[in-house]
Amino acid sequence: METRELRYFVAVAEELHFGRAATRLGIAQPPLSRAIQQLERRLGVPLLVRAHRAVTLTEAGAVLLREARAALDAVDAAEQRTRRAGRDGVDGRLVLVTKTGASSELLAKLVDAYAAEEGAAPVEVVLCQAGEQERMLRDGRADVALLHLPFDDVEGLEVEPLETHRQVAVLPAGHPLSTRESLTLAEVRGVADLPLRFPTYDGGEAGEHAVRDVTQLLQLVGLGRASAVLPESVDAFLSDAHAAVPVSDAPEVTTVIAWPELATSPALALLVRTATRL
Amino acid sequence: METRELRYFVAVAEELHFGRAATRLGIAQPPLSRAIQQLERRLGVPLLVRAHRAVTLTEAGAVLLREARAALDAVDAAEQRTRRAGRDGVDGRLVLVTKTGASSELLAKLVDAYAAEEGAAPVEVVLCQAGEQERMLRDGRADVALLHLPFDDVEGLEVEPLETHRQVAVLPAGHPLSTRESLTLAEVRGVADLPLRFPTYDGGEAGEHAVRDVTQLLQLVGLGRASAVLPESVDAFLSDAHAAVPVSDAPEVTTVIAWPELATSPALALLVRTATRL
DNA sequence: CCGCAGTGATACCCGGTCGGTATCGGTCCG
DNA sequence: CGGACCGATACCGACCGGGTATCACTGCGG
Numbered sequence: 001m002e003t004r005e006l007r008y009f010v011a012v013a014e015e016l017h018f019g020r021a022a023t024r025l026g027i028a029q030p031p032l033s034r035a036i037q038q039l040e041r042r043l044g045v046p047l048l049v050r051a052h053r054a055v056t057l058t059e060a061g062a063v064l065l066r067e068a069r070a071a072l073d074a075v076d077a078a079e080q081r082t083r084r085a086g087r088d089g090v091d092g093r094l095v096l097v098t099k100t101g102a103s104s105e106l107l108a109k110l111v112d113a114y115a116a117e118e119g120a121a122p123v124e125v126v127l128c129q130a131g132e133q134e135r136m137l138r139d140g141r142a143d144v145a146l147l148h149l150p151f152d153d154v155e156g157l158e159v160e161p162l163e164t165h166r167q168v169a170v171l172p173a174g175h176p177l178s179t180r181e182s183l184t185l186a187e188v189r190g191v192a193d194l195p196l197r198f199p200t201y202d203g204g205e206a207g208e209h210a211v212r213d214v215t216q217l218l219q220l221v222g223l224g225r226a227s228a229v230l231p232e233s234v235d236a237f238l239s240d241a242h243a244a245v246p247v248s249d250a251p252e253v254t255t256v257i258a259w260p261e262l263a264t265s266p267a268l269a270l271l272v273r274t275a276t277r278l
Numbered sequence: 279m280e281t282r283e284l285r286y287f288v289a290v291a292e293e294l295h296f297g298r299a300a301t302r303l304g305i306a307q308p309p310l311s312r313a314i315q316q317l318e319r320r321l322g323v324p325l326l327v328r329a330h331r332a333v334t335l336t337e338a339g340a341v342l343l344r345e346a347r348a349a350l351d352a353v354d355a356a357e358q359r360t361r362r363a364g365r366d367g368v369d370g371r372l373v374l375v376t377k378t379g380a381s382s383e384l385l386a387k388l389v390d391a392y393a394a395e396e397g398a399a400p401v402e403v404v405l406c407q408a409g410e411q412e413r414m415l416r417d418g419r420a421d422v423a424l425l426h427l428p429f430d431d432v433e434g435l436e437v438e439p440l441e442t443h444r445q446v447a448v449l450p451a452g453h454p455l456s457t458r459e460s461l462t463l464a465e466v467r468g469v470a471d472l473p474l475r476f477p478t479y480d481g482g483e484a485g486e487h488a489v490r491d492v493t494q495l496l497q498l499v500g501l502g503r504a505s506a507v508l509p510e511s512v513d514a515f516l517s518d519a520h521a522a523v524p525v526s527d528a529p530e531v532t533t534v535i536a537w538p539e540l541a542t543s544p545a546l547a548l549l550v551r552t553a554t555r556l
Numbered sequence: 557c558c559g560c561a562g563t564g565a566t567a568c569c570c571g572g573t574c575g576g577t578a579t580c581g582g583t584c585c586g
Numbered sequence: 587c588g589g590a591c592c593g594a595t596a597c598c599g600a601c602c603g604g605g606t607a608t609c610a611c612t613g614c615g616g
Contacts, residue, residue: 045364067356078345086323
């Protein structure tokens with residue numbers, strides 16, 4: 001199977017519409033239809049059910065969609081990592097990615113401590129939206145990431161825990177609940193005038209605009225438009241407009257350093273060692 | 279990047295010789311040279327150093343070799359798993375692979391226990407040479423494997439431990455050491471007339487023929503041509519011609535059940551649950 | 557009931573590129 | 587110095603991927 005075929009199939013499987021998929025791929029619809037037919041013929045397996053007015057995946061199609069995404073990630077990673085190895089050398093530069101606003105003091109300490117090490121490579125810090133980091137790690141755009149359990153998916157990644165924080169509810173200053181010693185998740189969720197928001201990557205439901213990072217979310221809280229439950233390390237970002245109250249039954253958040261499984265770079269190994277020693 | 283290019287590059291990188299690589303790929307040498315040049319141009323990175331009489335990998339080439347193998351495995355896995363999903367349905371049949379002669383009683387118990395479960399799928403047991411199992415798991419030919427730590431590489435696989443065994447030295451019956459209560463690795467290794475052999479996949483050095491499975495190895499031991507250090511569960515295979523003595527400083531061997539990380543099949547989940555309950 | 561919009565399949569053509577053969581150019585060895 | 591070895595280059599033909607035009611089928615609205 002060629003990656004072109006996989007890309008085509010993924011497009012159709014995601015759009016469930018040949019015309020739109022073709023547009024997205026920048027080709028015309030007939031060659032796309034033909035490519036998918038060829039793929040099905042060669043695999044000897046129907047992948048799509050073409051009912052008039054609705055394309056759906058077969059069982060085998062669903063399997064291929066999942067596997068094809070992983071395979072394409074692996075191919076992209078091969079390309080990216082080779083390019084980077086050629087440009088910077090195997091240890092030329094480390095790309096460290098983390099969510100905007102998360103674990104910022106830890107990040108600062110880590111970057112400083114690493115820079116002081118013998119044989120450290122230059123580190124490029126990339127901040128991205130929640131949910132994007134794992135993908136960047138998997139497709140080779142990044143070498144290493146700070147992730148947060150239990151929120152991020154670390155399947156297929158090597159992981160070392162760094163620190164664990166309890167979570168606090170962040171409320172607008174002066175809110176009735178803000179004087180409490182402690183709260184429960186249910187209580188926070190129960191405040192009718194302050195929808196409890198989490199930073200999420202995938203778009204919310206009708207009218208709900210997804211919040212993409214912690215700073216955005218804190219701004220909303222400061223404006224009295226939302227509440228949030230976040231690791232206690234956020235208080236570095238809190239202003240007079242915020243109040244933080246521990247949430248007793250929220251799960252603890254573990255910040256971990258994560259990297260692709262088959263990574264072998266000594267510079268990366270040193271970074272991980274530095275991180276775990278902090 | 280297309281998988282064809284990756285396959286070509288892997289062939290050249292492994293052979294370090296364009297002519298042989300071309301033969302292995304079933305094409306002529308000129309198109310292969312051209313394809314590699316195109317790849318290097320598109321990546322903007324030299325992958326190979328063509329010194330007269332010797333092709334060698336650059337740093338970037340070494341990175342691409344490693345990444346390309348992983349990517350090609352992922353693509354093959356996508357193809358195999360889709361085919362199997364189409365033929366047997368998502369849960370139609372489980373392919374369980376393990377090394378010839380290893381953990382045989384455990385395997386028998388597992389297969390029986392699983393067959394007795396509600397909703398079990400037919401299980402096909404495949405026996406293969408040491409070192410082949412992980413590859414079969416990774417490229418989709420198998421769904422699940424019995425592996426042995428610390429010998430097998432479980433990177434990128436989900437794993438559940440099943441049982442742990444001490445290791446014993448297997449000697450020809452009547453050998454001087456065979457009456458001892460216990461031995462050390464050094465002692466076993468020190469017996470000049472009995473080379474200590476391990477079942478390994480990769481070929482040995484000059485004249486050393488690699489032993490590919492436990493049965494072969496035990497036959498050699500019975501003939502007084504070798505000694506071996508193996509998990510104590512082998513005594514099911516021992517005959518009058520063998521003697522087993524515990525080895526005090528050999529690492530314990532843990533038999534684990536392993537499966538690809540993104541597997542979702544309920545039949546597989548049931549098998550794993552059955553295995554851990556044994 | 558007919559016509560039209562929507563959607564995937566088919567027919568057909570063109571051009572790029574992949575693969576083949578022949579040959580070159582450089583190096584090492586006898 | 588000549589020949590073997592090995593990768594690069596030159597050139598050609600055939601296949602296939604992509605484009606346009608059109609068909610075939612369905613479902614809906616007037």
